[in-house]
Amino acid sequence: MIDSKVLPTDYVTQPGRFRTSTGKTLKTDEMIINMGPQHPSTHGVLRLEIVVDGEIVVDVIPHIGYLHRCFEKHAEHMTNYQQVIPYADRMDYLASMNNDWGFALAVERLMKIEVPPRVEYIRVIMAELQRIASHLIAVGTFGIDMGAFTPFLWCFRDREHILDLFEMTCGARLLYNYIWVGGVSHDLPALFVEKAKDFCKYFKPNIVELNNLLTYNEIFVKRTANVGVLPKDVAVNFACSGPMLRGSGISWDLRRDDPYGVYDKFEWEVQIGKGEMGQVGDVWDRYIVKVREMEQSVKIIEQALAAIPEGNVMSAIPKRIRPDHGEIYVRTESPRGELGFYIISDGSTSPYRVKARAPAFVNLSVLPEIAQGCMIADLVAIVGSTDIVLGEVDR
Amino acid sequence: MGLLDYKFESSNVFITSLENLLNWARLSSLFQMQFGLACCAIEMMAASASNFDIMRFGVIPRATPRQTDVMIVAGTVTLKMASRIKRLYDQMAEPRYVISMGSCSNCGGPYWEHGYHVLKGVDRVIPVDVYVPGCPPRPEALLEGIMKLQEKVRKESMSKKAHKA
């Protein structure tokens, strides 16, 4: 059986002193190692400068900016607010629907536009399907980082079903440009509701299969339990959000606590980490929060599909949107956490300033605090559990 | 596979030139450098997953540039990253090929106009063999790009390469 609550052994607490078999201690030197921008486990172009003492990490300095694509400059120069949506897509490319919705919601709240009820239900269905797709990639690539290749293939196979649904609706597999300010770009095709219901029925046993394969696997638990513990006060001080915050035991979800859309009409639960395999807030807790959130998303989608009303999919707004002078900050729950858009409008058709508050940027800044004293292989697990997408970190 | 089957249908012997043999060996096992930068990397990963399966073309991802034949530059190349790409390209052993996947590495993509930190096309720092258009290109488009590269390798000749060098 797995023995839980295993504390780290004492060599971790005494860096710099390794005992030989005769009991003599060896004084060692520290090295600076580069886990460079091209690395199979850094989930993109992230550079980590690691100060190691043997195998134990003394300090980690992340260097970002290798994918800085000037989103905010482009947003200022676009001649229409709707033209910013494709750029917002490409920020967090694994959760494009959530990004589109975040930006569209910010502009709609600034202009006080009401969208038709059918649009609200479509947006919730798309956002939850996108959440499942994003968590599937997070779980699959995390498994590969831990050395398990099969969950990656299974997760991508399931994700292809979701991408088929998206392609049926708006024609694109990855970057949709679907949720526009005031509505959505295309109505749902005739077979969408039926196919989405089939997908939910198909997907539920697959989560059980994934749990049997990976979640309670002894090697996986030994590699992830008690590693990278994020205490509650550090998490809140560093403004972590999403599964990082919920994995530390704080029950906080913007869909319930700062509500938007029609989430209050559905029954679902916020999942938190409880320290089942190790301490609360370790890597395993963050992982299990993602798996359980997928189950909850399926529940929300089924309820939304059953209750979706008829209607038109675009509200009556002019083609060239012109908000009044003003500014607003609106936040939504993307699969990685709190995605916020701060928009300043100066009364013209293009925004004056758009600032995107990316959850992965903020979650990554807590890495130096939680990675001290672990080994290099544990560092890979911690970075994988942070679930960063470099497009969002660098914008 | 199909090439060998056809040749072995009638008899057990087939005669070819050294060039054809070498080119066939090179194009059937193009090892790829795992080099995903941005959104196109996800489509590249989807191409290597089970639905589209790039491994049946012999393309296996390797982590180090020293063991690879082809570098698929998938995603936006920024100014900060460009010097690293040049260094990685220099570390690859010849014969080496580059596939530029997606519109950002072809020509700057959607960031061509106001991107102050985006390199407008990876061919400003390294030579590119095949350009695959799309934003992002579908996995089938990437597979066609690999097949076009295979055609290019099939037509290579050792004598012409010596003249070029």
Next chain:
Amino acid sequence: MTSQEIQDTLKSKFGDAVLESKLDAQQPWIKIATNKAKSIGFFLRDEPSLQFDFMSCLSGVDYNDGSLGIVYHLYSMVHKHKIVLKASCTKDNPHIQSVSDVWGTANWHEREAFDMFGIYFDEHPDLRRILCPDDYPGFPLRKDFKVPEFYNGMKVPY
């Protein structure tokens, strides 16, 4: 607490460091003096009736009239109220006191504001560029920024 009560509590402790405010906007904001940002930050975080422990966002703005500004979006997970703080400085003397000791997340946000706008944060532990390369000329998100023609031998414009 409403934004009027928050402003009154701040004014009673800091008096003249609270400059102006607009409490009837869609998201009410309070402007503070740039050299008192850290002490105001500690007060907002630790005072039991306010307890703004979650800093959602810190953005830089170029107001195009010779001044640069910072906008802080704060939220309290205990009391569930929000407030927006603003601080502004001129382009000739762009210095604002750093709040990275108060909220750990401000560290990277302030580095980004420095990178994009050129605002110097006093007492910041590690102020260097975060997104652009270290030797990049200029501050990109300022309204008067010109894209460099060449960077390290590579042509930048299309």
